[in-house]
Amino acid sequence: xxxxxxxxxxxxxxxxxxxxxxxxxxxxxxxxxxxxxxxxxxxxxxxxxxxxxxxxxxxxxxxxxxxxxxxxxxxxxxxxxxxxxxxxxxxxxxxxxxxxxxxxxxxxxxxxxxxxxxxxxxxxxxxxxxxxxxxxxxxxxxxxxxxxxxxxxx
Numbered sequence: 001x002x003x004x005x006x007x008x009x010x011x012x013x014x015x016x017x018x019x020x021x022x023x024x025x026x027x028x029x030x031x032x033x034x035x036x037x038x039x040x041x042x043x044x045x046x047x048x049x050x051x052x053x054x055x056x057x058x059x060x061x062x063x064x065x066x067x068x069x070x071x072x073x074x075x076x077x078x079x080x081x082x083x084x085x086x087x088x089x090x091x092x093x094x095x096x097x098x099x100x101x102x103x104x105x106x107x108x109x110x111x112x113x114x115x116x117x118x119x120x121x122x123x124x125x126x127x128x129x130x131x132x133x134x135x136x137x138x139x140x141x142x143x144x145x146x147x148x149x150x151x152x153x154x
Contacts, residue, residue, distance in 0.1 A: 003043050003129045007136040010036045014140045025146040033140070040133060047126050054122045058115035065111040069104035076100040 013033065017026035076097035083093035 006040045014143045058119045061115045065108040069108045072104040
């Protein structure tokens, strides 16, 4: 289950709890809160595992891009060495090798930046979710301790 859904459940549970007469405190079912917290504990490691998988995928993509660039550079150099016969042929080979190297570097840069952006986006989403989870838990605890007025839903 999504952490944000569980946070909303916890918030609803506290918000809709019965008030203790003549106090600002509310009564909540401890087992329901523990159940939601257990579900959160089970969900958060999965999201962290997904973020780690994304980082690993990014590293693999970068390694693959580097291997591809090295292969292309090696191929260009081998091709250049074979064409060293005449001056014009050599010049053409050098230009082609430089173009291939430049293309490989541009492709590697593009893949690396895309992978970094994707990993950053996922990690940012995880960070936002964790911040909301912490804020909801803090609000719930404050409500249980009677320190806070009932929060607005929305």
